[in-house]
Amino acid sequence: MRASLPDRPGGLADLARECAERGVDIRAVQVFPGVDAVTDELVVETPEGWGAAEVALLVESAGWRHLAALPCTPEALTDQPARYVAAARRILARPQAFPEVVAQLFDALSEPAPAGAPEDQVLDALDVTVGDVQVQVRRAVPFTDVERARGVALAGLVSDVLRRGATAAPPPVVPAGNRRLGVGSVPSYVVDGDVVRAVVDGAVVGLATVHAPVPPGPDDEGAVVRPVTLRVDAAWQRRGIGTRLLGDVCRLAHTIGATDVVLETRADNQAVLPMVLSAGMRGRIRMAGDRLTVRVPVRDLRPFARP
Numbered sequence: 001m002r003a004s005l006p007d008r009p010g011g012l013a014d015l016a017r018e019c020a021e022r023g024v025d026i027r028a029v030q031v032f033p034g035v036d037a038v039t040d041e042l043v044v045e046t047p048e049g050w051g052a053a054e055v056a057l058l059v060e061s062a063g064w065r066h067l068a069a070l071p072c073t074p075e076a077l078t079d080q081p082a083r084y085v086a087a088a089r090r091i092l093a094r095p096q097a098f099p100e101v102v103a104q105l106f107d108a109l110s111e112p113a114p115a116g117a118p119e120d121q122v123l124d125a126l127d128v129t130v131g132d133v134q135v136q137v138r139r140a141v142p143f144t145d146v147e148r149a150r151g152v153a154l155a156g157l158v159s160d161v162l163r164r165g166a167t168a169a170p171p172p173v174v175p176a177g178n179r180r181l182g183v184g185s186v187p188s189y190v191v192d193g194d195v196v197r198a199v200v201d202g203a204v205v206g207l208a209t210v211h212a213p214v215p216p217g218p219d220d221e222g223a224v225v226r227p228v229t230l231r232v233d234a235a236w237q238r239r240g241i242g243t244r245l246l247g248d249v250c251r252l253a254h255t256i257g258a259t260d261v262v263l264e265t266r267a268d269n270q271a272v273l274p275m276v277l278s279a280g281m282r283g284r285i286r287m288a289g290d291r292l293t294v295r296v297p298v299r300d301l302r303p304f305a306r307p
Contacts, residue, residue: 002067002141003059004039011064012040018062023047029082032144039067039144043076066235069140074106078158082148088157094163096274099135100267103287106147108139123288128155131162131277138288149165162277187241189248194256196248198232200239206232206241208249210256223297226258242271243278250296255303263294 005011012029019026028043046055055069075083086103091098102108106126125267128151135155189197189203198206208230216223227267228249232242246263253261265272267290275285276294285295 001044001055001059001069002039002041003035003064004067005064006036007033007038007141011038012166015040015059015062015064018058019044020060024058028077031144034145040064043072070107070141073107073140074103075165081182087154091154091157092161094270095158096270096272098130098155098158099137099285099287099292100270102126102151103137103267105154106143106151107141108137126151128152130155130158130273132280132282133273133276134282134284135273136286138286158249163251178278187236188243189244191248194252196245196252197231198236198245200236205236206230206245208245208252208254209304210249210258210261215256220260222242223259223294224257225260225262226253226256228253228261228263230263237271240278243273245298246275246281250298251301251303252277254301258298259294259299263296265292265294266290267292 003015005015010071016026017139018024024047025045026042027045028218030041032039032041038119044055052069056066083105087101090101094169123140124142126143126148128135128136135139185200187200190197190199194210196208197204208228211227215227230242230245230249250261256292266303267287269292272285276285276296281296283294286293286295
């Protein structure tokens, strides 16, 4: 559970006393100090039958402001400095996994928006920047200033790793069953209506499609937002095809009147961050629940020449 209180002596003691009187066992405490207030996260074992309402009443009876009560996860029982060290090790090993790693670290993947609720009203956002890409993690529990500073530090680690490892990787080995397409073949990119195809020796190995506009959001006045879908055959991934398709489909969307494109995929899709960075896009990657959404403004891109 999370609770906040103006920073004063004895505040935590009041909460601990209330827990003891109601049979609530405190297993762990994490403190997030602020300028005028403090936020505490407590892992507690409650009496049988307790839910979020009983936890909220407990917190407020101690004079605190209730922020959230969620079922305990194994990660919540892990030493927090150890969690950050483990996250840093994962980022060092696979910097492209950063959006997923940071979402897991801040418990965002387990907190989707309540069904039917306007997302911007129920989720708080943590924004960090890697290169020209904004990575946004959203969750129901407000982020503290301490967590925001930690997120910025982790994003800086990703940027440093990417700069140091900016050397071309050798092309992957193409499985034997795909050799008929030509290991050394260079794809050609064909635009047909609202579709961009990557073609090798007559076979389509990648496809990007622009779909019909979706209703604009509350902050999208004047925007024309078009979803796009993008896929690359497994044997032809990590060859820059997805990056080229993303760039081309964004230009195509602009040509047919879009101001922004949106691509949605799984939260664990680790190809997204390097693809957006390599395409040179000033996009935004948003994590919420188990979904990852990429939004790219396209109004300033060079459109395709019309026939």
